[in-house]
Amino acid sequence: MFRVRFAPSPTGFLHIGGLRTALYNELFALHHGGVFVLRIEDTDRARYVEGAVENLLRTLAWAGVQPTEGPYLDEAGVVRERGEYGPYVQSARLDLYREYAEKLLASGHGYRCFCTPERLEEVKTGQAAAKMPVMYDRHCRSLSVEDGDARMKDGASWVLRLRIPDDGATTFVDAIRGEVSFQNALIDDQVLVKSDGFPTYHLANVVDDHLMQITHVIRGEEWLPSTPKHLLLYQAFGWEAPMFAHLPLLLNADRSKLSKRQGDVAVEDYKNKGYLPEAIVNFVALLGWNPTADREVYTKGELAAEFALEKINKSGAVCAIDKLNWLNREYLKEMSADELVQRASPFYVEQGIDAPAALLEKAVTLEQRRVSTLAEFPEATAFLFTDRLEYDPALLAAKKSDAATAKSRLEGLLAFFSGLSDESFSDAKSLESLTIAQVAAQGWTNSESLWPLRVALTGRAMSPGPFEVAWALGKEKTIARITTAIQTLA
């Protein structure tokens, strides 16, 4: 049974790269009928952020990423856990790490380091000046356990470090990158337990991956330099290491590393901007991989069916917002009016628009093929919800026409619409044919008639067509708006 995990540190928000890692783990598990574990790596207390775990769980749930094991939010928003390998939050596992740290000390794979921060700083500065690799100079390596015990008794502060072999190389086969090799002489004697007794990421991560029986570690490329340390830890404990797969970096459009400065990186920002979770998931899934290369829109089931680590690109993936906008539009186009209302409602409420569902349904239908995000709906359709539009008289006349013509066409259309039944407004297409026939019969041109009509109904230079808007407004409001527009021109 394959077991994979997503192991975020709760720093306050879920990064778009984190979502991709979570998703690839999920797709891998789905593809192989395996288990997808969520583990919270919160041993770095300095980076602790109140509410970050809840926020992370909420965002994952919003994106529809569903771990099989680990923490989740119940209906009341309380963090609970499922699975038999818990606890799944590292701060609840501290005794375990202590136990394994002692084993390393006893076997000699770990050693106590009493170097002060000042000394470490001096070493660094010296190495940098001499243009040498900056790393711990292994000063405390030869200290005997007895000497260490004595210094501890004196109250000296210490950390536990990993004893990296002096020479040779640590080599492994990455499922995406192939063979990767690191010279041991260039690997730092990693701190495993800090002076406050808390384990570092490296120790806790390896102990947990082993105890949780993780078979494949799928994570971002930024962790690649840590992998030899982890492999040496597995060796030190005498454990079999999992398979590693390091996902390509996410890049800005200019191929620099994805950064906040050039756009949004938090999944929540995309949510707040009105992107659909299915579009985000589809978009993120294609950052570094495409199952077929001739399509862009996939369901999660289709993605899972095609997913294979070997197919993921080694090179960085550009996070192109245009493509996300395009995908979001594709998903919006396919959505039923009901569903759209439900999804867009919070954005209307946020803008202070509290309209009846029937009108909202018409509003979202009007703009369904025009907007890129849910958040654009309220602004794009605001003209439907006001009691009285403000007109710019200059705008009411079509190009190459004038106010007098606009006024007379609107009067003609007002008379014509007044004679139509309410029913005639329930279908934009037939209202259009009726009106076009009337325009022709009167010898008017389309542009000199339909432009003023559209502006009369929307007050805007750009909007959906007049018949769709008349359909959304219904006969009564259509008549009222044309009347006001005529008064503006008087």
Ligand code: GLU
């Ligand atoms: N806690 C690490 C992170 O925040 C996990 C890295 C890993 O998957 O090993 O990304």
